[in-house]
Amino acid sequence: xxxxxxTQNLSKxxxxxxxxxxxxxxxxxxxxxxxVGPNGSGKTTTIKLLMNILRPTAGRAAVLSIDSxxxxxxxxxxxxxxxxxQEIPEWMTVAALLNYCRGFYPRWDRQLAEQLVRQLDLPLGxxxxxxxxxxxxxxSFASSLAYRPxxxxxxxxxxxxxxLVRDELIEGLLKRASEATIFxxxxxxxxxETFASHVGFLENGRLLFSEEMTAxxxxxxxxxxxxxxxxxxAQELPRSxxxxxxxxxxxxxxxxxFDGEASRREIAAVFPAARDxxxxxxxxxxxxxxxxxxxxxxxxxxxxxAGTGRTAA
Amino acid sequence: MKQIVHIFLKDVRxxxxxxxxxxxxxxxxxxxxxFAWAYKGPANGxxxxxxxxxATLLLTPLMLIAWLLLIVRSVQDERLVGDRQFWLTxxxxxxxxxxxxxxxxxxxxGLPFFVLQCVMLARAGFSPLPWTPRILLDLVxxxxxxxxxxxxxxxxxxxxxxxxxxxxxxxxxxxxxLVVSVVVNGLTRELETLPVQIEAYLADLLFLLACAxxxxxxxxxxxxxxxxxxxxxxxxxxxALDLIAPDRLLINRNYPAVSSQSIAPLAVSxxxxxxxxxxxxxxxxDKSVDVDLxxxxxxxxxxxxxxxxxxxxxxxxxDGFQWASGWQFQEDWITKDPGRTVGGISLLMPERVYARxxxxxxxxxxxxxxxxxxxxxxIEIPLPRPNQEFSVPGFGICTPLGGIGDDAPALACRFPxxxxxxxxxxxxxxxxxxxxxxxxxxxxxxxxxxxxxxAPRFALIPVQEPAFxxxxxVRTTPNGWAPRNLCLGTPVTFTRYELMRRxxxxxxxxxxxxxxxxxxxxxxxxxxxxxxxxxxxxN
Numbered sequence: 051x052x053x054x055x056x057t058q059n060l061s062k063x064x065x066x067x068x069x070x071x072x073x074x075x076x077x078x079x080x081x082x083x084x085x086v087g088p089n090g091s092g093k094t095t096t097i098k099l100l101m102n103i104l105r106p107t108a109g110r111a112a113v114l115s116i117d118s119x120x121x122x123x124x125x126x127x128x129x130x131x132x133x134x135x136q137e138i139p140e141w142m143t144v145a146a147l148l149n150y151c152r153g154f155y156p157r158w159d160r161q162l163a164e165q166l167v168r169q170l171d172l173p174l175g176x177x178x179x180x181x182x183x184x185x186x187x188x189x190s191f192a193s194s195l196a197y198r199p200x201x202x203x204x205x206x207x208x209x210x211x212x213x214l215v216r217d218e219l220i221e222g223l224l225k226r227a228s229e230a231t232i233f234x235x236x237x238x239x240x241x242x243e244t245f246a247s248h249v250g251f252l253e254n255g256r257l258l259f260s261e262e263m264t265a266x267x268x269x270x271x272x273x274x275x276x277x278x279x280x281x282x283x284a285q286e287l288p289r290s291x292x293x294x295x296x297x298x299x300x301x302x303x304x305x306x307x308f309d310g311e312a313s314r315r316e317i318a319a320v321f322p323a324a325r326d327x328x329x330x331x332x333x334x335x336x337x338x339x340x341x342x343x344x345x346x347x348x349x350x351x352x353x354x355x356a357g358t359g360r361t362a363a
Numbered sequence: 364m365k366q367i368v369h370i371f372l373k374d375v376r377x378x379x380x381x382x383x384x385x386x387x388x389x390x391x392x393x394x395x396x397x398f399a400w401a402y403k404g405p406a407n408g409x410x411x412x413x414x415x416x417x418a419t420l421l422l423t424p425l426m427l428i429a430w431l432l433l434i435v436r437s438v439q440d441e442r443l444v445g446d447r448q449f450w451l452t453x454x455x456x457x458x459x460x461x462x463x464x465x466x467x468x469x470x471x472x473g474l475p476f477f478v479l480q481c482v483m484l485a486r487a488g489f490s491p492l493p494w495t496p497r498i499l500l501d502l503v504x505x506x507x508x509x510x511x512x513x514x515x516x517x518x519x520x521x522x523x524x525x526x527x528x529x530x531x532x533x534x535x536x537x538x539x540x541l542v543v544s545v546v547v548n549g550l551t552r553e554l555e556t557l558p559v560q561i562e563a564y565l566a567d568l569l570f571l572l573a574c575a576x577x578x579x580x581x582x583x584x585x586x587x588x589x590x591x592x593x594x595x596x597x598x599x600x601x602x603a604l605d606l607i608a609p610d611r612l613l614i615n616r617n618y619p620a621v622s623s624q625s626i627a628p629l630a631v632s633x634x635x636x637x638x639x640x641x642x643x644x645x646x647x648x649d650k651s652v653d654v655d656l657x658x659x660x661x662x663x664x665x666x667x668x669x670x671x672x673x674x675x676x677x678x679x680x681x682d683g684f685q686w687a688s689g690w691q692f693q694e695d696w697i698t699k700d701p702g703r704t705v706g707g708i709s710l711l712m713p714e715r716v717y718a719r720x721x722x723x724x725x726x727x728x729x730x731x732x733x734x735x736x737x738x739x740x741x742i743e744i745p746l747p748r749p750n751q752e753f754s755v756p757g758f759g760i761c762t763p764l765g766g767i768g769d770d771a772p773a774l775a776c777r778f779p780x781x782x783x784x785x786x787x788x789x790x791x792x793x794x795x796x797x798x799x800x801x802x803x804x805x806x807x808x809x810x811x812x813x814x815x816x817x818a819p820r821f822a823l824i825p826v827q828e829p830a831f832x833x834x835x836x837v838r839t840t841p842n843g844w845a846p847r848n849l850c851l852g853t854p855v856t857f858t859r860y861e862l863m864r865r866x867x868x869x870x871x872x873x874x875x876x877x878x879x880x881x882x883x884x885x886x887x888x889x890x891x892x893x894x895x896x897x898x899x900x901x902n
Contacts, residue, residue, distance in 0.1 A: 103446045123456045131452035138449045139440075141377055153369040154454045190449075203452075 052115070054079045054201050054231035055100060059109035062095050062255075069095040071255035072109065077248070079200075082227055084242040084263075085235040086334075087252035088342055093235035094133075096252070097205045100233075101131055114201055127155055130194035130230075132187070133205035140179035144172050144189045148196065155197035163196035170218055184215035191219055195226055202226060204234040208241060216241060243334040251338065253345055263334070270337045271308040273317060275301040276326040284320065292344040299325075304332070304340040366456060370463035371470070374437050381436060382471050385429035389475040391422050392483070392823070423823055427509075430472050434510055435526050437467050438517035443581045445521055457582040468510050473502055480825045487826040488752070488760050489779040497780060500819040507571050515574035518581040519591045533598070540602045566601040573597030614673060614690050618732040618867035626733075626866060628662035629669065633729050633870045634705065652717040654877060655707040658731065660698055666738045668699035668786075668860055673732040674708050678716075678875075680725040686716045690732070697736075697810055699786070720877045727875035733866050734814070736784070739859035746771065746789065746853045755857050758785060763849055769796045770848040773836070774855065777828040781820075782812030787831065789855040791847035793838055799850055807833035807847070814862055 055077035062070040070092045077083045085093050098104040100113050102121040111118040116125050142150065148167070152158045167174060170188040178186055187207060195202065202223070208216045216238070223232060224245055236242050242249070243263070250260035259266070273291075277299045287294055290307035301321065305313060308329070317327055332340070375382065441450045441460060480498045481491035491498070516533075520526040577590040623631060634657040656676070663669050677687040691711060698704040708731075712720075740757060747753050749765035759778035763771030774787070790804030811831040837844045849855075 098446055101452050103451050124454050126452055126454040129452065133447070135447050136449055137442075137445075137447045139377075146376075150369075150373055151453070154366065 052079050053077060053112070054081070055083075055111070055113055055233060057100075057109065057111040060096070060099060060106055060111050061108040062092075062099055062104060063107045068255050070099065070106075073252075073255075073257045075250060075257060075260055077231060077233055079231050081248045082232040082246050083234070083248045083250065084246035085233070085250045085252060086237070086239060086242065086338055087235075089237075091252045092255040093252055094205055095255075097133070097203055097233075097235060101129070101203065127157065127197065128200040130197070130199035130202045131205075132190050132194050132203075132207050134187070134207060134209045135205075136190060138178055138186060138190055141177065143175055143177050144181075144192075145174040147178060147189055147193055148174075151193040151196070158197045160196075162198065163192065166192040166196055166222060169222055184211045187211060188215065188219065191222060195222065198226070198229060200230055202230050202232045202234075204232070204236075206235055206237065208236055208238045220245060239335040239338055240333070249334065251341060253342065258341060258345070266334075266337065267331060269306065269308050270332045270340070271305045271313070272330040272332050272336065273303050273305050274326075274328045274330070275317060275321050275324050276328075277301065277321060278323045278325050281321075281323065287320065288316065292340050304337075304344070305329075306341075366459040367463045367466060370441075370455075370460060371466045374440060374463070374467050377440060378433065378436055381429065381432045385426065385433055385471055386475060388422055388426035388429050389479050392426065392479055426823065430509070431513060432523075433471055434468065434513045435517040435523055437464055438514050439520070439523065439526070442521060443518045443585055444587055451585075461578070461582045464514070468506070468514075472510065473506070476502060476505065476823075479823075484779055484825050487777055487779070488754070489826070494779055494825070497817070497819070498825065501822065501825075504819045511571060511574045511578070515578045515581075515590075515594060518578055519587060519594060536598070536602065566604040569604065570597055570601040573601075614732055614867065618672075618865045620867045620869065623868050623870060626868065628664065629735070630659075630661045631669075631731060631733065631868050631870070632659045633657070633727070633872055633875075634659050650714050651711050652714055654710045654712060654717065656710055656729065657705055658708050659703060659705050661703040663699060663701050663704075665701055667863060668697055668736040668738075670734045670736060671696040671706070671708065671731060672734055672865075674710065675730050676710055677728045678720055678725045680719065680723050684719050684725075686712065686720070688712060717877070722876065724874040724876050727872045728869060729871070730867060730869040733868060735863040735866070736814075736860040737863040739861045741856060741858045743854045743856045746774075746849055746851060746855050748851055757859070758782060758857050761855075767795070769851045771850070772846045772848060774833065774849060775828065776811070776831070777826050778812070780822070780825055781816040781827055782829075783816045784810070784812045784814050784860045786810055786858045786860060787833065787855065788858070789833060789849055789853055791833070791835055792850055792853075793845075793847055796848055796850035799848070804853070805835050805838075805847065807835040809833040814860075 053076050055075065057073050057075040060070055060073040060075070061068065073096065075096075085096065087093050095104065099106050100111055100118055100121075102118050105119060113121050114125070114128055139147065139150075144167075148163055152160075152163070166172075170192055172185070172189055172192060173181070178189060181189065191207070204223075207219060211219070220241060226232075227245075234242070234246070246263050248260070248262050249266055251258045280298050281296075281301075283294055283296045283301065287303070290305060292304040292306055294301065294303035296302075305317075307313070314327060314329070318324060321327075441455070442448050477498055480494075480501070484491045484494055516529055517526055520529055573593055573596075577593045580586050580590045580593070656674075658671065660669055660671075671693045673690045673692045675688050675690045677685070679685045688710060691709070693709060696706055696708075698706070708729075742755055742758070744753060744755060746763050748769060749763045749771045752760050752762045754760050755776070759776045759782055761774055761776040764773040764775055765771065774789070776782070776787075786808055787810075788806060788808035791807045792799040792802055792804050794802065809831040811829060835847065837846050
């Protein structure tokens with residue numbers, strides 16, 4: 051399958067600060083790729099590099115098989131971009147915005163635009179500056195989907211929106227999912243989990259993992275081991291066990307490379323006095339928190355551990 | 364083309380208020396200036412603006428401000444600074460975006476300007492058609508001098524407020540540059556008569572090229588830092604070029620040095636009055652003194668004239684004190700008298716220099732830049748009745764200004780753009796015209812226009828109506844003075860003068876004395892040839 055987005059050692063520095071550090075990313079066509087990470091991890095910078103709003107310091111990126119440095123003009127006819135902090139022409143009404151945008155896209159679908167307006171309940175006659183933040187996002191959304199882009203890029207689209215608007219946006223987005231690749235950065239992990247097919251985790255500019263959502267869910271387990279008697283944690287635990295904690299007869303950790311029975315046997319071998327081993331599936335949010343905390347607690351070792359994850363979406 | 368029109372129409376919708384203001388200012392200009400033409404000033408030979416016409420002068424700044432708003436707001440509607448703009452991720456073609464902005468400027472600045480020029484010429488009585496190339500040339504100049512720099516600065520600033528701050532900074536820079544220029548080049552006056560040559564515009568061309576480059580760089584690549592550095596660098600360099608390529612270079616290039624003998628029969632000499640002659644007069648300005656030196660010009664051939672364009676002087680006192688002026692431009696110093704003419708050269712010097720030089724015998728080297736002119740077309744027209752316009756082919760439209768009956772105390776003329784250098788001469792009569800038959804009258808003449816009248820310039824009004832009072836317009840009476848009259852049928856002669864050659868002559872005096880004036884407030888520059896002891900020309 052072709053790549054909608056491909057980066058190779060993509061880097062961006064602002065003075066002494068490295069915002070994106072040697073990122074290797076591959077987003078297949080048709081994927082719904084969620085780029086997650088804490089504030090300041092480099093998500094927005096990555097998207098701006100892909101959209102040729104910023105120029106990379108090193109490395110390269112290709113978007114829809116076009117080098118990001120020359121991604122301009124007609125190339126944007128195939129991309130729908132919505133960002134939480136995008137400055138839209140607020141003096142326009144919603145209708146004027148849609149009419150204006152229509153002039154730029156030969157593939158503009160009037161029926162789809164009308165459908166989006168109805169679906170998102172947009173007030174056509176009101177000026178954008180008089181709309182709420184959520185409404186402005188929806189208007190921006192409609193103006194970016196009505197021409198059936200091949201790639202939809204969303205930068206924190208749900209931030210600060212109420213649940214109803216989020217649902218409307220996600221619903222609108224999913225209706226386009228069959229005909230487009232969606233690349234989305236978000237903090238809203240619970241929402242992402244419901245529809246993303248792939249996920250990448252970015253921290254301090256480095257892509258710690260990037261893989262299919264199901265594979266990610268399968269390889270992370272919250273492990274609780276109940277022992278016969280209190281015991282100290284061994285000095286050398288497998289590196290894929292994150293945030294090990296011990297209290298009385300209970301040991302907890304996150305297994306980041308869970309592999310069914312093999313992992314269960316591995317745990318039993320480390321804890322021969324185990325009375326019970328429970329393995330619980332984790333939500334994306336729990337995985338995100340575990341990885342983030344693990345990295346902050348022991349940055350170097352955690353990075354090495356997470357780096358063992360697969361990086362192909 | 365579709366995208367260009369699409370963006371253009373969006374700008375029209377967005378900026379209809381600004382467009383309306385700009386067009387209203389232009390339309391007001393269509394109607395109001397003729398009030399100035401129709402107004403006949405007081406009977407002293409000067410043409411004045413009516414109070415209403417004076418008020419309309421405010422329209423020009425209003426129009427310029429409206430244009431500034433249009434340029435900046437239009438460019439910044441697709442802001443090129445920042446990374447959050449909606450349009451950055453839309454399929455804009457940078458060339459079409461830039462073209463849409465140019466179309467906007469052409470539609471709401473260029474076209475109204477063109478129509479304004481044509482209508483004003485027509486209202487002033489001149490056919491616009493022969494002047495169309497000139498109007499278009501002026502339009503290009505406005506584009507280069509106003510639209511391009513403003514658009515370039517707007518493209519590297521994030522908002523109108525910041526743009527204004529930059530403009531304030533530019534003005535400050537120009538002000539500082541002016542002060543530095545005075546220090547480096549000496550005290551100079553504007554010279555308007557230099558021929559158009561590339562050196563004179565080198566700094567301007569450099570700056571315009573940088574503006575164009577920055578604009579394209581911004582639209583094509585959004586290279587904000589590079590564009591800003593380019594603009595700042597070239598702006599500073601252009602200023603420095605103006606400083607380090609002073610008038611000296613231009614004068615030297617345009618006025619070849621010749622010996623005083625080689626211009627014979629023309630003779631130009633500095634007059635040293637010695638101890639017995641009249642003192643140099645001076646006017647005190649802020650920290651500077653305007654000193655008058657006397658120049659003797661003789662041997663002007665019939666059918667020609669000599670104009671003193673600029674002078675520079677170098678003094679050295681016996682105790683080693685030295686001072687050299689920069690080139691200082693002289694105003695309206697033209698003689699066509701084949702006899703001897705002595706005129707005052709105005710030399711501005713710092714007060715401290717004057718204090719060192721006055722009453723001290725010093726060596727003086729004076730260099731004079733001269734233009735020799737030859738007569739061209741001459742048209743003689745009998746004067747019509749007062750307030751009756753008459754056309755002077757190749758010159759303009761004139762009106763004898765109304766006095767009492769057929770008496771016209773002054774003549775006013777208007778020209779399309781700028782008049783060619785012309786000597787207007789007529790005869791004045793002391794008494795009312797009805798009583799002046801057989802009276803030979805008193806000759807009066809006045810210079811108007813410019814040698815470079817056809818050079819493009821940044822002017823919004825295509826009709827000029829300069830004051831050019833003819834000499835001898837008043838006579839002295841026991842009670843003071845009284846105006847003379849131009850009478851019906853009096854021949855008025857319009858003699859056009861053309862460039863013959865330019866020269867630079869240097870003369871020296873070994874013991875020149877700047878004498879202190881007993882009346883520092885006296886700034887009268889008329890210097891008479893002293894009676895009795897003849898002054899000694901110094902070569």
